[in-house]
Each structure stands twice: as structure tokens, then as C-alpha cells.
Amino acid sequence: MPEMESVETVGATSRGSKLSKFTIQRNTCGPDDVTIDIKYCGICHTDVHFARDPLPMPVPFPLVPGHEVAGVVSKVGKNVKDIKVGDYAGVGCFVDSCFECRPCKTGDENGCDKMATFTFGGQCATHGRIATDSGHTQGGYSKRMTVHRHFAIQIPKTYSLQAAGPIFCSGITMYTPLKQWGALKGGMNVGVVGIGGLGQMGIMLAAAMGNTVTAISRNTTKKEAALKIGAKSFIVSKDEEQMKSATRSLDLILNTVSANHQLSTYLPLLAFKGRIVQIGLTTEPHQVAQVPMIMGMTTITGTAAGGLADTQECMDFCAKNNIVPETELVDWTKIDDVYDELNKGSDKVVRYVLDCDKGF
């Protein structure tokens, strides 16, 4: 069991409780670890789900949310040679995995056969590289975090530390399918459905890779924002004429819709050999017809987060191409209000970021 130290955090003491300050014990820096003094932590809708909602799996409390961590390295273990004190670094969705299975060995830690440990609410004992007094992982609404080098992402000094956190969540979630399905080299017609946090990253990344991006949304509320960040065209999914005119036009669709829907709405937009990637955790099954899929050689797939090497690649790509999510800093006392707003479904395109540097 690694040694532990006290760290100030903000979290929920029970499901749905108002967020409050408390101190936890978490592991100190071992020989293969990196300690990050956290400056900022992005606030993601997943945080809200874990802290407030009944979920299909048990969620342990007290819970410190936050998996979009960005800060400054304050300590490195003796075996760590490629990150030094003073560097910018961050942590995303995962803080541990088995390192032994095929997904782990091929850069897909997110698909670890023994399940990668989520940055908060995961069981420390599963892989053993993280320790807390509660036995479950605690996230980035916190002053400090220590992880194995493998799970630390380097943030270029040229990049806004405040904006880096979302890259490790929405950024990598969109980067992974773009890379996997051939959009990294550009030249594809890419559709992005839903213009929330994920969709915006999808548009910016796909456009920067050299693809022609079509934004697709239920209404025109975010049309201007979508065109501003790189979409070449905009389709209102409820407008039958607009949808019809886009038939067979897209090589790749990233569908970020998390409300229940039918895939059949978007499948006609796919070109021959086109692919649609489902990203939202919807619960209602899709009715999929086989004949058009066969004749069009179309593909339906899904994706969740991404591997660590890809996350670093995504960070570097964003820095190189000046892809910076729009963020707004909030004080810890405002987190509950942000959660309320996220639950209502905000029309804003801004990502809220907790100011950990200011203190709790």
C-alpha cells in the first residue's frame, strides 16, 4: 500500500448532497509516480451524474468528482525521466489499469480487460497504483493528485492551463474515433451531431485535421457557434428537406446525442462505406435494418474516452493547432449552480472550470 498524505478537496458526502469542503488521504509520490499541484479542473456532466443521479452501478461516497485535471508538477518519482518538476501536466478519465491485457498493451487502456480505474469512484484495489483512505479513487476537485507516470498527460507550456482539462475528456473522446476511422489525414466529409461540449471539440478537431465538417443539431440555436469554430455547413435534424438533401453525403458521423433516439435518423446521411460513431450512453435499443447496411457497406460503432498515448497525441494536436475550448472559471462555492445548469441542458458553448488554484 502506498504512503498517504492529507489533501484538501471539494465533494459530495452523499448522493445529491450540496458540495462541501473536506480533507482526504491520498497516495504520495512513489518511484513511478508524478504529483500534480492542481490549478484547474473542468466540470463535466459526468461529475453531475456521479454526484447526484441514481446510476446502474454503485457510487461510493464521500465522492470528490473531477476528471479534467490540469496543474503543475511538484514532485516526480526516481524512475520518471520524461517529466520534471515545474512542467504542466494533467489527468483525464483514468488513473490505473492492468498493463497486461491486450487492450492495455495496444494503447487502449480505456478497454482494459480488468476495467480501467476511473479517476473518481473507482476501486483502488483493482490495480493497486492509487490509494485513498476511502478505498475508492477521488478526483480533481482537489489541491493535489498523484498518479503513475503512465496516466499523467504533459501539457505544453504554450497552452492555456485553464483550458487543458476538457481536452482529456471531450477532446480525447472525439479524437479517438476521428483517428480510428481515418479522419486524421483529412479529406473526409465529417458530420457532428449535437453541438454540446463533445460536439464542439469534434468540430474543432475534425476541421483542424483538414476535413469538411457538417454540424447537425435539433434547432439553429448553436448554428453561429458551430460555423464559427469550423463547421462548413449546418443541418437542422428536424428539417426533413435539409436532411434529405444531405443523403449519402457523409463519410463519418460522430453522434454525441445522449438522449434516446433512433440511429435510422442519421444512417441515410452516410456515404458508401460511411461510418457512424455513437457516443452517448442511451438506454433504448436501436432498430437496425440489415439490407441498407449491407448494400451501403455502412458501419455502426461506439466509442468511450480513449487510450493514454492517444490522449497525449490529442493534447499535442490541440496545442499545435490552437484548439482551445472556451472556458469560464468558477469558484468552488458555485459548483452546485453549475451542476444545476448542466442538468437543465445549457445553450452556452462554454465549459466551466473549477479554480482549484484559488483554494477551497
Added chain:
Amino acid sequence: MPEMESVETVGATSRGSKLSKFTIQRNTCGPDDVTIDIKYCGICHTDVHFARDPLPMPVPFPLVPGHEVAGVVSKVGKNVKDIKVGDYAGVGCFVDSCFECRPCKTGDENGCDKMATFTFGGQCATHGRIATDSGHTQGGYSKRMTVHRHFAIQIPKTYSLQAAGPIFCSGITMYTPLKQWGALKGGMNVGVVGIGGLGQMGIMLAAAMGNTVTAISRNTTKKEAALKIGAKSFIVSKDEEQMKSATRSLDLILNTVSANHQLSTYLPLLAFKGRIVQIGLTTEPHQVAQVPMIMGMTTITGTAAGGLADTQECMDFCAKNNIVPETELVDWTKIDDVYDELNKGSDKVVRYVLDCDKGF
């Protein structure tokens, strides 16, 4: 309009009629064409559907089925430099396409935006390189056929001409997804569901590429045959224990089942990032759950036939690796009996081949 000549054929004069001999007019050899004196033509279940069954699209009669054509080149146009008189050559599913659209230009003629012309029952006028007196294409139950060089497949002289036809149908249908989804370089765990004509080709091709093949069937009837042609293991899909023990074990599943079924039967067999390729023209929609697809990053796709360059590649691969479908020659007077047997669902693993050389 190309010049035409009289050719002896065997076909159906109306839907469901007994097959009979008649003479048709079909195009002679133009400057870009190749004329093949047909020696053999494989008899495929698709022939039966077109000749006998009510289909969702209109089928023109009189109809000469046959899209697994193999013979000897008897004439080449002046622009054709890479095939000469006396060579072995064949024709598969398509005899024309637009040559202009992206699928055509990237070797996916089967996905031609204006629809590739099927070897029989297709409209000659769509692309204009084929002509018949009836205005629709006529297939390989025939003494002679002339196609544009692009649609002629060279058959190595070392290969059994009698066995070549099925390569252009079941062979390419299985080769295409194996190539598309990474099995050509070997090392994958490949499942083949259904051990009919398609499944057998799938097993032989996947094994010859260096993959570990699991055959999956409703019962053990074809177990011995499957293991003999290259499967390393065999799963009875109705046996829950056997299916459970194979959970997450396969990287790629080629599902040849053409009866209605639910994809959910096979999806649990997929490893992380595994793919299932649907091949049968089933009509009942599949119920697809999104969460496991996302967490497993699994892929559902479909495929039909394949492009011309890939068909040549598949032919050459089969010749090089001695992949020879088991065939049985039949006289034209026996075609109706073969159709009856195919409709009953034969337990045999043999492919019936019409002896065109013997004459009608």
C-alpha cells in the same frame, strides 16, 4: 449500341418456369472488350431467387441466370493488352458500372453511386457497355459472354477452371470484409457463422491468411467439414454454455446467416474493438443496445460482393494458397433439381457447377 450476335443459353422464360434452352442476342467484342467461351458456371442460391421467387424489385424475363462464369478467352478488343486469346478468364457479379463516381474510382464498383449492373437481370442502358436483345443483362448459363476488360477476371492456368466460378461470388464476398477489417495480415481470431457456401469460403480464406478460425453453426452437422477446411474450433450457437465460454474471444465475425436473427446473439463474442460483418439479406430489424457497443467499442457492419481489383486479388490468393471449393458438375437438364435442393437448404458442402462446355 454495340453489335450483337446469337448465343445459346439456358434460362427461365417466366418466373418459376422450368429452365429451358433458348437463343439470345448479346454484344460482340468491342475495342475494350473480352469475349469468353464459357466452360463452367457456378449455380448460386441467388440464381434461384431471381428465377423463382417474388423479389422486392422487378425481375425481367426471359432470364439467363449465372454470375460465376469461367471459361477461355476467344477474342480481345484492340485496346486490351493484358489478356490474350487462350487465357482463362471469368466474370462475377457485375458487368458494368459508371467508372466516374468515388466508389468506382476507389475500387468499390459494387457500391457505384449509379448502381453497378448485375450480371443478369440488370438494365443494359444504365452504363451502356453491355447489350442484349431484351435490354437486360443475361448471365452465364450460356456458351459465350463479352464484357469490358474491367469486368473480366484472369484465372491462373494452374487453377481448376471448374472451381473458379464460386471465387467470384462467395469468394469475393468473404475476401472483401477479411481484407477491409485487417485479417489479410493474419493473427486475428476470426469467427464464421453459418457453414454454407459463403461460410466455407470464409473459413478457408481466413485460415490461409493466418488467422485462427472458429466456425459457428446451429448444430454439429457440418462440424467435421468445417474443421477439415481450416477451422480450429467449432461452436454450436444454440448451446448456451459453448457460447458463454467464447465471450469476448473474437476480433472479427463474418456472419453469413440469411435467416432472420438478432445480432445480440453474436455480439457478446466480440473482443474489445471487435467487428461483426453481416452478409445475409435479412428483413427483420436488429435490436442494438448502445451501452455495450460504446464500452466495448464494437462495430457492426455489412458487406455485399466486392470490387473488381479485389476480386482479381481474391482469385490470385486462392490460386496461390490452393483454396479450391468442392464442386460437382451438372448437366443443364439437372438445374431445376439443383434449384430444388438449394431451396431445401442442403447439408452438402459441395457447390454445383453447370457444365456449359458440354453444351445445351
